[in-house]
Amino acid sequence: MSVITYRQALRDTLRAEMHRDENVILLGEEIGVFEGSYKITEGLLNEFGERRVRDTPIAEEGFVGAAVGAAMLGLRPVVELMTINFSLIAIDQIINHAAKIYGMFGGQNSVPMVIRTPGGGGQQLGATHSQNIELFYAFVPGLKVLAPSTPAEAASMLRAAIRDDDPVLLLENLGLYNTKGEVPDDDESVAEIGRAAVTREGSDITLIGYSRMAALGTQVAEALAKEDISVEVVDLRSLRPLDRQTIVDSVKKTGCAVVAEDDWLTYGIGAEIAASIQEGAFDYLDAPVRRVAMAEVPLPYAKPLENAALPSTESVTTAIKETLSAVGKRVG
């Protein structure tokens, strides 16, 4: 077992997958000589050469579309979009082509490509560079969307994404790149796509999140344990396919739930989770499902304002305590 960063886990896995499969190629802007804006592709151009690691013109629709074509040839392109915000320029190639070619071509061509891209606010990058719009892709049949919250998950999910025959968007997170966690040595684990995980067992309340909010949820649960509040944490891990069963099973056990999400509240992923809970565990609910999300504003650049807009340890903790009060459970 080694303790490494989320960034290192992605980099090591990418490198190992390139060694494993000659067909894995990297396409994107600034990924070669510059080694990626967030250094996930560090060293890979030197090691694998331009035949495998290709700096492209600065045109997201262009390199995502080219990756779709390369995938149809049988390659396994891994595309880096510098941030998920830039996926807006490539959205037609993602939603209308990558996601639909398998079906619209009568099952003749799968599109085994991966789009790696970070989301996440809190970095003072301003409103156009700080959005959490993974929902757009999680909404679309034909795509798969994975959102790792720990270094171990980042490794096993990237491995799964590359080996999967469907187009997969792997949502990374700017706020998680430097976080550390244990990853098994000689790790070969491949995440099961479409499987959520109970990352911490508890009995009083279920806290559901993904990506940064799953990591934050674990911290909240640890803190509340000291106040004798037992929080079960469900890390969604896969936004499409969505593992409703794990969520419902947890809520049946605890009787109440809080969803923490880094996207906007209205129509956000929490709305889908809350709906899934009432469909699957209505009779078990002792309180309304509570959602904690970003303020519905373009994310400000000013640090105090950005902090005010984002969900935090405090806002999630408060939501948990208020829900438990409503249920009539003792809160510290």
Added chain:
Amino acid sequence: MSDNTAHDEPELVQLLTPEGELRHHPDYPLDLGAEEVRGLYRDLVLVRRVDTEAVALQRQGELGLWASLLGQEAAQIGSARALRPQDMAFPSYREHGVAWVRGVDPRELLGMFRGVTNGGWDPAEHGLHLYTIVIGSQTLHATGYAMGVQRDGATGGDDGTAVIVYFGDGATSQGDTNEAFNFAAVNNAPVVFFCQNNQWAISEPLERQSRVPLYRRAAGFGFPGVRVDGNDVFASLAVTRRALQHAREGQGPMLIEAFTYRMGAHTTNDDPTRYRVAAELEEWKRKDPILRLRAYMAANGVADDDFFAAVDAEADKLGERVRIECRALPDPDPLDIFHEVYAEPHAQLDLQRAEFADYLASFEDAGAEGGR
């Protein structure tokens, strides 16, 4: 003064005049035997017949939609006959002539437009991808595919693989197409951009799309562009053959602008009489690709009346087969909606499929109980 705008008289590669006279072009020599010429004629007539039948079938309610290729037969047959078996073509949605040449049965095309199948020919077997409906997107797919071909070392010699992508004049305004031009150029990808300029993007004429003749766009991206008479099957064949050779030998992309005319509607949902004048249509009728080839063949003893009659009879037979087979295409099963959404198993979708199957079965139960 030459300002490189549409005011210049652009060059047009033409090997066969509208009157059916051969023209020599120093850059595009073409030496075809009589049998090959007769083959091209047969292709042109038969795909036009498939197209005519398809329009009629749509009018009769047998197809949801059809995008007619009327007038563009020579551009498609000529360019597709330049392809070799190892080459790969990416069509848009009107390339029925290309599909014909690549050995895709018309029944497959009718199935898609009837809405009973999403297609199903094997792109690798035919060297033809499935139709792309979104305008211009396939230019990027072809470019990425060609970059892959290049990476695999399958280019750079006379036996190399080349890629061709078909799109229209309207698509040249799309970002995807311009990005594809640039990606292909900087990577020297083995791809031929074949633009059928049929003068109209639904109701928008060419002057709404471009200030310069389309083939000149290539120069700005750093590769050759050429305008060919798209109603001349000889010139379309010769120019495409040369461009494919250029690509397969590793010299990079080329843009071909096939100057042609959409004689029919954009699709069967469109009525072109609302936006274009009859005189224009009459002018292009005189440039018909089939009439000029027939005139050439008759005047030069390439074929006799028996040959032309035999092709017409074959077309009648093909038309009849198309009608019968189209009507006989089976409707898909409702549960098919869940097929081919993902290449790999997907638990969430399997659950929805099971629920929908139960829902469908509930009607069968109701039927068994006398409809209540």
